[in-house]
Amino acid sequence: MKNLKLILLVFAIPFVAKTYAQQKPALTWKDVSKWTFNRGNALSPDGQWMAWASGPTEGDLKMTIRKTLDTLSYTYPIGANASGLSFSKDSKYAAFRVSAKDAEAKAARKTNKPLYDKLMLVALADNKQTTFERVRSFSFSGDSPSWIAIQFVAPEGAPKDPTAAKGTDVLLYNLATKKSFNLGNVAEFSFNKAGDQLAYTVDANGQNGNGVFLRDMKTGITTALDNDKASYKSISWNEVGNAFALLKSNKDEKYKDEVFSIIGISKINGELTSKVTYNGIEDSSFPKGMGINTNANPYWSDDQTTLFFGINTLAKKEDKKPEGKTDSLAKAKPEAKPEPKKDDIEKPDMIIWNWQDKRLQSAQQTQEMRDKSFNYTSSYRVADKKFTQLADSNMRSVSVAPKQLYAIGYDNTNYELMSNLDGQSYTDVYLIDLKSGVKKRLFEKMYTTNGGGRLALAPNGKIASYYVDGAFYSINLETGQTANLTGNIKASFVNELDDHNINKPATSNLGWSADSKYALITDNYDLWKISADGKSVVALSDNWKSKKSEVAGRLRIYQDEKGTDLAKDQYFSVFNVKDKKGGIGILPAGKNKIDILFMDDNSYGGFTKAETGKVFVYTKSNSQESPAFYASTSSDLAAAKKVNSNTPDQAKYAWTSGVKLISYVSANGDSLQAALYLPANYIQGKSYPTITYIYERLTDGLNNYAMPGFPSGGFNKAVYLSNGYAVLEPDIKYKMNEPGMSAVACVVPAVKAAIATGIVDAKNVAIHGHSWGGYQTSFLITQTNIFKAAAAGAPLTNMISMYSLIYWNSGGTNQAIFEASQGRLTPGYWDNWDAFARNSPVYHIKKVQTPLLLLHNDKDGAVDFTQGIEYYNGLRRLNKPVVMITYRGENHGIAKLPNRKDYAVRMLEYFDYMLKGKPAPEWWSKGVNRLDMEKHLETRAFSEAEEN
Template sequence: MQLLKQVLFVAALLCCFLFSSAQKKVLDHAVYDQWESFGERIISNNGKYAVYTVNVQEGDSRLVIAQVGASGGFVIPRGYNAAFAGNDGYVVCKIKPPYKDIRDARIKKKKPEDMPKDSLALYNLTTRTLVKIARVKQYKQPEEQGSWLGILLEKALPETPAQPDSATRVAQLARTADSLAHVADSLRKQLAGIQQHGFTANAAKKETNAKSKTEDAAEEGTTLLLKNLLTGEEKTFTLVSDFAFDKNGTALALYSTRKNSDSTSQAHVLWYHLQQATTDTVMVKLHDAHSLAFDEAGTQLAFTAERDSSTKAVQKLFKLWYYKPGMDSATLLADRNTSGVPAGWGISENATLRFSKSGARLFLGTAPILPPKDTTLPEFERAGVDIWNYKDDALQTVQLYNLNRDLKKSYTAVYNWQNHSVIQLADEQFKNIELTDELNGNVFYAATDTGRRVAAQWQGYTFSDVYAIDAATGKRSLVEKNFKGNMYPSATGKYLLLYHDRKRSYTLYNSETHSSTPVVLNTRTPLYDVENDVPDDPNPYGIMGWAKNDSLVYIYDQYNVYAVQPDGKKAAVPVFVQEGKKRVRYVKTDEEEHGIDISKPACFWVYDETTKLSGFSKAVLQQLPARLERISADTVNSSSLVKAKEAGVYLWVKESFSQSPALLISGNRADSVQSMPGWHTTLAAQLYQTNPQQSQYYWGTASLYKWKAYTGKLTEGVLYKPENFDPKKKYPMIVYFYERNNNTLYNYQAPAPTPSRLNIPFFVSRGYIVFVPDIWYTTGHPGKSAYDYIVSGTRALMKEGFVDSTKIGLQGQSWGGYQTAYLITQTNLYAAAWAGAPVVNMFSAYGGIRWESGLNRQFQYEKTQSRIGATIWEKPELYVENSPLFHLQKVKTPLVIMSNDADGAVPWYQGIEFFTAMRRLNKPVWLLNYNGEAHNLVERRNRKDIQIREQEYFDWLLQGAVAPKWITDGVPAVMKGRTWALESSK
């Protein structure tokens, strides 16, 4: 009997174990690191192979090479930056060092040059063999692939000397100790006789000499390995700093530096003929070179180089050089003294040199030559001052933020071969030029807002004058004055399509007739954003693009596309037959496309605004209306379409809230993929489904929820419910919001320590309902608008019966943080609130700075997101109404504020104002300031920390958990870094 009891007891334990092991788990903070997402996705030109990366949040990712129609695939651990090479016969990629090695090196605080380095992988798709090359800095190949690959290596590791035996080592150490003792004694005697000023002067001299030596020793290049993937031929070049292939893989240009330890060595530029294996010396005796650029045919080379001045010179003046095979050496094309270069300007080494597609034009950059810094005084005696002037185009904060970019700013020019001069196209008035017809166009376009830039401070935009520029002479002709809107040059440059924000309409400019005509579309919906609710002109839906040879321009309305003839002879034609509220948008699958070829299938993303489903289709645009043909029969949430260049094979990602992203591939027999036997090309095949481990955890569902807001508008939101949801139970709920999110219904959201937003699947897994309502705004009353939609949606859900009305929380970040702050001053409905980076005082915020850009915040209140629509002097009452700071005495909801001291969007003093006011009023409030962090947390360690604290806070107030010590006791400054106070207070 006793034995039977023991057997039954063991059996019961086994059953319990089996039952418990089959049970799902709730998500916790340990799951994040290995949760997967897709990274790179490419297809070979012939459509036979796909390459993709599967990334984890923290740790080692992997690269997969899959043959279309075959099972499995070849995995390269830690592979990234992949490309097909050798005429699609190879896959080449870089390999990151193991995550553990990088982490260990960071712990040891190794210098950048001593950190673990990338490797290179070469996978032969025919032989299925892999070759690795260690310590690779970068690789390049010709644009059209071919057989060549250039691999620039990292600096070689210094050789480790042989270690002496222990007896020898002891003797060496003894001799070293004696030597150091003598040195120390000598130094003591010298220091005793040196006055302080003499020591300082001597130290300064040594510092100057050291600096001079550093400047003389320019950074050396490294070894370039040139490899022919088809023949196996290899060649190496030493001390290479930069290199470039021509488009078709016939030529290689490279710049090699001098060797600092060899005074006889010289820097040089070489042209290597890849087919003949011969070398031309393009230039020697130079100090620096930049922007090696071939023409498309591979018969011309241009670059900038500095060779006349000493390496110690304060200013280095670069020149434009040119070479073609047969010349003795590179010839000088232009410098600061060349005709056409503005006085006081020179050739910019920071510009990208470009030949036109025909090779007949060479585009370069020029820039003002800045005076050297004043060194007449030592640095510690120079005044450090920023001088603000009300006439400056931009605030000093903007200028300082853009300083490094502006120091490298260059202005587009073109070299005139006929009279050996430079035609300056751009300048400080016309900063950016729209180049046309792959740089072959007769007409370019530009706009200038000179004299009107200051107003951007409060408008957020400027008015510009639009000009057409004669490419041959640089002559400018006025097209439109005081323009606000969007410019769309045609493929050849003959036409310029303009969208006028104020008029909410398009005009077409003909550069041959110098005339502009209105574009009249017989659209059923407007051409501008009908849902615009900021106090500024609505943006246009934009254009799909121009057809080749400028035969048509395709303009979007809210859902459809219209084909417009630029000559205006025929009425606009809808491209597709409209079916409900389906938005059709063009997907550019060829980066080299310059004008849409209407004779070939084009790809489109189709989104149904009613169901929120999306998918990809294709259509030929030659006959209108065009017929959309599905690329795949599945339409949930489809994104990231990639197409094979020479085959009708398509790769894309499919997901929903409950289905982790999957990578699918499909094709069409009519699109030349019949050569792949066994592959059912009419159906989509799944290459990989991320996160199979998700099935082990409780997840949830997402559904569209509709209700009538206090404004009377029927409104939508997304409602997330826990798995095995029981409508008879009462659930705690967190309301998360920003503006409008109904189009995210089918978005997958990985459980991740987020930068700021609510980790929705995490909380849903742990038994919370999460509600994300849409908000529609009325100018002047953004706070009330938030109340009308968020509170009405909350109360509508309370009536459903499954929400615990005493356990509802709020969470918002940035604009959502502001709305959270406002709501708790208007209602006591919510039991807990969490506001990230909130604005609470619109008066002080109005004059503040967005430090990430240096911009003043005035435009935000007058014209954009904050939606006041007036200045603080015109309508101060609106700033009071919408500022939570002035209504905090009514707050009863406990609140956590996140406000970081390096926030670049919302000045963190807003969080301080909020906290100190709540503290003064004796309201329950906590402030989290992540040191050195941005508006949204960047450091993963901080993301993990805030995720834990957010869970603890909501669990305490919404699920009855015990509060942690950081809430009950805080963390005094003396305890910072000694305790995190995450443990329970009991």
């Protein structure tokens, strides 16, 4: 076995050969429909309560609320949908929606009957429950949660046309006294942070009494801040909660659409509350033909001197001549035949594609609504009544820095066309002084494809970090002074695993410390704390590279944080790239060394700290155990207690016996790894049919749990493992201009290494992948006969024709994807024909000997349907065994549940036939005549209904 070197690593879980007196049944697709699992999680602010929803894949769910560190638990039926739960800030109450039951929802869909959610309010001390019907939304009253506001849906029969009033009743319910107050015709409402002020807008029939109002929740006094025959929307409180802004719209006969104004409310004091209104129309500095944009919420600067908002095009109505008046010259002319109306003239329905278009016409069409509603960031300084347009048609992207002293603008106008052609992106970067409005170019033609190009702004808004050509730098926005942050560190800040056609891809920038003194930047393994001037450098992880461990990311646990506060304990996810162990590390407050709290053969996630209490929770799982929550009251997460369990039905079924990590050497000489998941009831020394599932690098997910379900691509690892298959997931390392050949060089040795373990039956190995994995599957079977069967979902099959086709989901061309992203082929095929052809499945189609199940949907917006058709027809012409399944109207993945179910069942039927010798499904062995298709589908649907 050339270039094959097998190294067996330790099992993630020990395996013992056992003979079971009574083996558990395998998981079926019928069982997947009833599979019960947890969804979501909420932790009360004091950490004493947790909540989650659970229930089957299809059917009715329940909400569980339990004491985090005790056994007290409440459960409530919540219908077929899980919509989350909210705790009051004092952790005394919980509220959540209750939807219609599954059977009611299905019946209502058939008759188009509207259904409405209920709201369940629970007093946690005694589990007293209060239910409210026909609820649209709700909110507890901020940090002082004496109230809950509940908005109801409009009554049956209420007008639904676009001009109809949007307001409905809102109930203010006092949680302690149970007294309630009704506010009528409310369109929007929002509490401030403290919860002592409620801002709301009224939208009533005929716009009678419309306005924005402020209710003092302590006194009950309501103040009308603005009244008008207008509509109000987009209430946005500032973070402190002492000011807010919103939009107001008035009809103006000069314009096609409503004209919007910004209202800024500050210095809240009843009738003496300060108000400023600005619409720009009468401002000479405001750009002509523009108006306030409704697609961006307005907001105050921190010092409440400036309002920020968006503007976009505001179209005027066409001028019309007054009726009854005619042109005197026209009278003198002899009577002529009336001119045909514009609407009566037939217009060509066409598109002009010009080679100079920066964006393809298809992209412009796809993005038309986005372009029409594009938000050009602008500001209005209240004291001097100064308007400034910050973004424009060239510099469309503008980010306002913290403290609102500066903004950063990005202009890629000069590079947009080439970026859309070859995927290599550049931008000019500008500094905007928000006080003067002066714009200054900081960087010209900054490369952005590698993860650079965007400035990471410090919390003080005066300094930023950025990445150029393998190094990170800082820039002082006040002085313009730059410093090399990483130049003195003996480590690489180029991502060593990124094998795309990118110039020195960056490692991770974790931002700035809360005091803006330090940048936190990782190399490929260690995390560095670097002073803003680059002169002080501290490794927060001590030479983790030698152990192949890495700081994988920071775990954000503090509410409303501004940067990383090094005066508080900070937590990080940690990972070992060699043995795939995962865990959590802590950087104690004021210290300079991350301590690993634990690192083992589990996957950890959902790490959260209670907002006001010292309670930490996180999930723990592995390939055999589904995610469950654990809680600890210690900052070092010691003595963590298991809070809940998951997937209660798993114990009823045969389940995977664990996973092995194998190492091997590719045909290109690269040392790689593969995850080999063992089938249920694994017996050492016995070989098993195996599905090789491929994409790119997959082994980092070694300890992830595979939840049973109906995936968009048909393959569910848990189901196959339960049904006696092993599953192999190898890593693939790519060489430029060899995407297909790289897959062959990596996957085939991985399969041989897996066979050498004795676990994989060499005569019964299949391969499957979807999208990019589908391409590699389609290509591999042209280069090797090691696979007995293959299933390819939505595959690229002709790299030459695919290169210039449209990626319809975005409207852009595939050229950029090929040259700078996944395709890894550059430049165009006219200068690289051999590589494009060498890596195209269709050009090796005569060598295919492996039966293929092909999925390609007719509305695939990522990989054009013609790619599947081309491969299918080529194989069919050569009389190769192939079946293509197309779900009409579906995109790149299967979205509709009946279709997801159908394909999952068919794929397993196919592999069972090919690898286990079960009878061939008729749709494979004989096909289905078009006239018999409906009967075929009805029969399958009936059989499934019988099973359920």
